[in-house]
Amino acid sequence: MKSNLSPVTGVLHQQQSAPNYQLRRYFPCTELKGLVEQFWFVDWCLPDNKTHTQRNLPDPNFHLLLSTDEIKIIGPVSKVYDYTMHGKGQLLGVKFRVGALVEQFDITPLACVDKTFSLQHLCDMPSSSLVSSLTMASDDAERVKVLSQFLMSFTLPQSTGAAMAEGILNTLQDHSDIFTVEQLAKQCDMPIRQIQRLCQHYIGFSPKWLIRKYRLHQALALLESKATTMADIVAQLNYTDQSHLIRDFKEIIGTTPNRYLKRP
Numbered sequence: 526m527k528s529n530l531s532p533v534t535g536v537l538h539q540q541q542s543a544p545n546y547q548l549r550r551y552f553p554c555t556e557l558k559g560l561v562e563q564f565w566f567v568d569w570c571l572p573d574n575k576t577h578t579q580r581n582l583p584d585p586n587f588h589l590l591l592s593t594d595e596i597k598i599i600g601p602v603s604k605v606y607d608y609t610m611h612g613k614g615q616l617l618g619v620k621f622r623v624g625a626l627v628e629q630f631d632i633t634p635l636a637c638v639d640k641t642f643s644l645q646h647l648c649d650m651p652s653s654s655l656v657s658s659l660t661m662a663s664d665d666a667e668r669v670k671v672l673s674q675f676l677m678s679f680t681l682p683q684s685t686g687a688a689m690a691e692g693i694l695n696t697l698q699d700h701s702d703i704f705t706v707e708q709l710a711k712q713c714d715m716p717i718r719q720i721q722r723l724c725q726h727y728i729g730f731s732p733k734w735l736i737r738k739y740r741l742h743q744a745l746a747l748l749e750s751k752a753t754t755m756a757d758i759v760a761q762l763n764y765t766d767q768s769h770l771i772r773d774f775k776e777i778i779g780t781t782p783n784r785y786l787k788r789p
Contacts, residue, residue, distance in 0.1 A: 526669050527552045529563050534742055535582035537605065537778070538788070540749065545569060545577040546610060551669055557676055559683040560625045562586065564669050567616040576611040582745070583738055583777060585694065585728050587626050587637070589619040589644070589672075591659055596644045596652040600637030601729045605778050617659055619672055623694055624687025624727035629679050634729030648679065690727035693720060697739045704740060704763040706732045737773055744770060748782055755782065 529550035536542065546569040553561035571577060583606070588599045593614075608616070626632055630647050644652040655675050662668045683691075696703070696712050703709050709732055710717045717732075724732050740762050747753045747761070755767055764770040774782050 526666055534746075535584065537580040537582065537745070537785075538749075542577065542579055545571065546579070549665055551665065554673055557673060557680055558622075560622060560629070560676060560680040562620045562622045564672060565616075565618045565620060566665055566668060567618075568614070569610045570613045571611055573612070576609055578607050578609045580605050580607040582742065585730055585735065585738075586623060587621045587634075589621070591617040591656065594656055594660065596656055597641050598644060598647055600640040600642075601634055603638050603730070603734075617668060617672075619676070622683065622687070623691040624684070625681075627727055628684050628687055629681055634727065635725060636729075638729050686723060687727050689715075690723045693723060693732065694728070694735065697735055701743055703736060706736065709736065737777070741773060741777055744774065744782075745778075748786065751786075 529552055533539065533548065546567050549566045551564045551566075553564065569577070583602045583604055585601045587601065590597050590599055626647070627634060632647070644650065644655075655671070658671045659668060662671055693709070693713055696709065700712055703712060706717055706720065710720055713720060720732050724730060724735065728735070730738075743762055744758055747758050753761070755770070758764070759767055759770050762770075764773075771781050774780070774785070778785065780788070
């Protein structure tokens with residue numbers, strides 16, 4: 526079981542929030558690599574008089590989530606989403622690879638955006654035994670083992686289309702200088718229409734939306750570093766002007782950059 530120690534992205538107010546919980550991430554075994562991107566587990570133990578609401582940037586991946594003895598499938602998320610922690614608790618999650626559930630369960634990501642549904646909706650299997658096994662697991666290794674055994678029967682080799690869609694996302698994550706669909710198409714060496722079709726079928730978001738999302742990741746990191754001015758962020762990330770940055774920030778995060786920084 527190999528830990529994923531890469532930097533965590535998409536977490537709002539990450540430095541201030543980190544002391545409130547423990548996050549661990551693990552890569553899947555070889556047999557599950559076509560289905561699972563990573564397992565992620567969160568624990569917290571807060572004083573009786575304290576709560577913590579963790580907010581996160583939108584996520585184009587599907588997730589399986591065990592929370593309060595219930596297993597849910599969470600579709601792609603288009604807006605900032607949050608989870609409130611209090612007392613002692615735990616979240617156990619599986620982040621699926623882009624397109625994996627499309628191939629396995631013949632679902633349409635676009636129809637699942639901002640939707641949550643039961644495990645039975647996907648595989649017509651009761652979740653009670655899985656919940657019981659995960660609840661009884663004593664450590665992360667056992668949790669990964671239980672989840673891996675459950676998911677093993679659903680794994681399929683990654684299709685060419687899903688791999689191409691995932692490649693588009695990886696390109697956006699790896700190239701911080703992509704700000705237009707035309708630049709993305711050139712970097713991927715694909716026609717724009719092919720990129721649009723792949724994104725719609727396997728991800729559920731347009732390439733333009735994905736570019737905005739990953740550019741906002743960069744803007745957020747620069748903003749939280751407090752070492753860069755708004756004007757510098759606008760220039761570095763190729764926004765038209767500060768109004769353009771503020772509009773994107775407010776539409777996806779729900780507040781302006783200045784108000785975000787002032788929030789405790």
